[in-house]
Amino acid sequence: MMRSSFSLATLLVITSLIPTISAACCKDGWFAYNGHCYYIDMDIHLSFSAARLYCRRLGADLVQIETFAENTFLKGFLKKIKAQYTWMGLNDISHEGIWRWAGTNRHATFSDWLPNQPDNYKNDEDCVHFGYNGAYEWNDCPCHTSINFICEKDSA
Ligand SMILES: [Ca+2]
Ligand SMILES: [Ca+2]
Ligand SMILES: [Ca+2]
Secondary structure, three states: OHHHHHHHHHHHHHHHHHHHHHHHHOOOOOEEEOOEEEEOOOOOOEOHHHHHHHHHHOOOEEOOOOOHHHHHHHHHHHHHOOOOOEEEEEEOOOOOOOOEEOOOOOEOOOOOEOOOOOOOHHHOOOEEEEOOOOOOOEEEEOOOOOEEEOEEEEOO
16 A cells, blocks of 8 residues: 555656656747757748747747758648748848848758749749648748748757
8 A cells, every 4th residue: 555655656746747848848839859949820820020020029030940850850840730831031131042041140051942943033032931832842932921930949
C-alpha cells in the first residue's frame, strides 16, 4: 500500500513536469523545429508589413529560412495543414533583385523559387511567399497582398 501510493506520488510529480518542459521550448499554439518556434494562424491574412508587425508583437519576426532542412520542414508542415499562400521574411524592397530577410537584413544564402520566378511581375513584386502548387516553392508577389504568414523566434 505504501509502495503504490509512493508510485502514484512519483507519477504525479513527473506528469506535472511535462507541461513545464514543453512550455520551455515553445508556447501553446507554436510549433517547434531545431531550437526555433513557429506560428501560423490560418484565419489571419495580412500584407507583408502588417504580418511582420504582427510577428514582432509576438516577440518574433517573419520566418527566416537559413537552411534547406528548415525549408523542407516548413514546406512539409504547410502541406500537412493544407496552407495556401504564406509569407516568409524574404524580400527585395530595398534593392530590386537583392533578396534579404526582414528580421536580420541578411542576404538569402539559398533559394527555392518556383519555375520562372522571381519575375517581379508588373514591376511590383518585392515580397516572397510559399507558393500554392502543392510543393510550396517560392514566388515573389506584391507586398500589399493579404495572405497567411509564418512567424519565427528562438525557443525560450
Ligand atoms: Ca529560421
Ligand atoms: Ca522585386
Ligand atoms: Ca512572381
